[in-house]
Amino acid sequence: MPHTLEWNVRLHLFEDDEGTTKAHLVLDTGTTELTGHGTAHCHPADANVPEIGDELAAGRAMNDLARQLQKTAERDIEAVGAPAPRTHEREAAGWPT
Template sequence: MPHTVEWKVRLHLFEDDEGTTKARVVLDTGATALTGHGSAHCHPADRYLPEIGDELAAGRAMNNLAQQLLDAAERDIEGVGASRPSTRQVTGWPM
């Protein structure tokens, strides 16, 4: 019962004049799309290193997307009559 699919992910980073980096990551499964958001702000006393803001904002957006994907999987599990697990690690494959 082999199963192979390809999901596309797009990551967009935006920085404003106030030192805030915002990230939006879009997961397109072909059947649905999920969007995660994250942001990072450079403290005025910190050295300006835009790559750090990019990393933080992107990581937070991907974390937000991952949570949405896990929530969707749990809803789908319940939708087929399975009981909701007490912890996420019990669902499907171990982490």
């Protein structure tokens, strides 16, 4: 059955004097609010480019929020009696995190 929804997202960015940028992301679905957080730090030897800190902190907050949404969906799937989706965890190529 088709339906249309509008979810609202608010992103707040804060930078302190030490080069740390924090992102606070709020998703309001109308029935639920989820909050994502992200942080980025500027190394003292790097050029101070605030946009880069904003992008990193916001991206990390969005990743945090995405993980929360997926966990919420998985709980909702299980609540209606469907089996939990399988997670395919693979080792990433490249340098370890």
